[in-house]
Amino acid sequence: MAVSFRAISRSSSTRAFSCYFSRAFSSFNSESFLKAPPLFSSHSRLPLRPDPNQHIQWVFLGCPGVGKGTYASRLSNLLGVPHIATGDLVREELSSSGPLSSQLKEIVNQGKLVSDEIIINLLSKRLEAGAAKGESGFILDGFPRTIRQAEILEGVTNIDLVVNLKLREEALLAKCLGRRICGECGKNYNIACIDIKGENGKPGIYMAPLPAPPQCASKLIQRSDDTEEVVKERLRIYNELSQPVEDFYCNRGKLLEFELPGGIPESWPKLLQALNLEDYEYKQSAAA
Numbered sequence: 001m002a003v004s005f006r007a008i009s010r011s012s013s014t015r016a017f018s019c020y021f022s023r024a025f026s027s028f029n030s031e032s033f034l035k036a037p038p039l040f041s042s043h044s045r046l047p048l049r050p051d052p053n054q055h056i057q058w059v060f061l062g063c064p065g066v067g068k069g070t071y072a073s074r075l076s077n078l079l080g081v082p083h084i085a086t087g088d089l090v091r092e093e094l095s096s097s098g099p100l101s102s103q104l105k106e107i108v109n110q111g112k113l114v115s116d117e118i119i120i121n122l123l124s125k126r127l128e129a130g131a132a133k134g135e136s137g138f139i140l141d142g143f144p145r146t147i148r149q150a151e152i153l154e155g156v157t158n159i160d161l162v163v164n165l166k167l168r169e170e171a172l173l174a175k176c177l178g179r180r181i182c183g184e185c186g187k188n189y190n191i192a193c194i195d196i197k198g199e200n201g202k203p204g205i206y207m208a209p210l211p212a213p214p215q216c217a218s219k220l221i222q223r224s225d226d227t228e229e230v231v232k233e234r235l236r237i238y239n240e241l242s243q244p245v246e247d248f249y250c251n252r253g254k255l256l257e258f259e260l261p262g263g264i265p266e267s268w269p270k271l272l273q274a275l276n277l278e279d280y281e282y283k284q285s286a287a288a
């Protein structure tokens with residue numbers, strides 16, 4: 001099935017982009033963009049076991065530091081679909097010696113967004129590579145971030161579900177500043193201990209640090225854009241651009257809002273419950 005770009009050629013503002021994306025996606029095998037019914041039904045009370053044949057096209061939205069990567073990656077393991085984070089694609093490009101590298105470095109280190117054109121080019125290459133390996137479905141993390149990206153995505157495929165992760169503003173900065181990554185295996189850890197007291201009817205929130213195991217502890221690095229000044233700019237830009245994207249998916253009945261009640265032990269079971277999913281391995285290890 002060929003990807004049709006007609007749907008995104010409705011206005012002159014999107015026409016230029018549709019031409020660009022016709023080229024960007026021209027060799028892309030649209031198998032990875034086939035529509036499939038959602039995995040869960042909000043009316044069903046039965047917990048669903050992940051079905052390996054199920055095609056999933058989900059998006060994770062949320063502020064920098066909210067934990068999109070953590071939860072999207074856990075769900076991707078559970079559901080057997082790739083977790084595709086546009087931030088990772090940007091960082092891979094940054095660490096390469098490709099022509100885009102120095103241009104991207106300046107943008108990312110200022111906390112600004114990369115152009116829609118560059119980001120979709122990186123994403124379409126990643127999807128093409130995945131389709132060539134037989135990947136099917138995806139959980140997108142960090143895309144779309146602008147209304148234009150959302151419109152373009154909607155024009156080329158059907159997104160089944162958009163999960164909007166939310167966390168108290170006070171915790172976001174601390175979480176970004178505490179983030180550490182293993183330079184070898186790429187796993188994320190966090191040294192911040194967040195303990196916000198409840199006030200004015202708002203519940204408190206406690207998020208324990210996520211320490212690195214011994215094999216990663218000596219190899220921890222901090223992202224160059226996780227400095228206070230840059231994180232504040234990323235949060236400002238996110239807050240400025242996110243509302244129209246949330247409205248876009250809300251109007252289409254695809255948005256699931258999820259307020260994180262705490263760290264992973266509190267949030268993961270509740271998120272699964274909201275998605276009507278069960279993680280049998282996690283249940284067993286938690287009960288042990």
Ligand SMILES: Nc1ncnc2c1ncn2[C@@H]1O[C@H](COP(=O)(O)OP(=O)(O)O)[C@@H](O)[C@H]1O
Binds near residue numbers: 107114142225
């Ligand atoms: N969809 C996107 N559109 C534009 N730029 C993006 C997008 N996704 C990632 N980037 C760039 O990569 C950087 C890192 O992204 P990410 O790891 O998702 O960080 P964050 O913690 O800010 O959500 C962003 O600050 C931005 O420069």
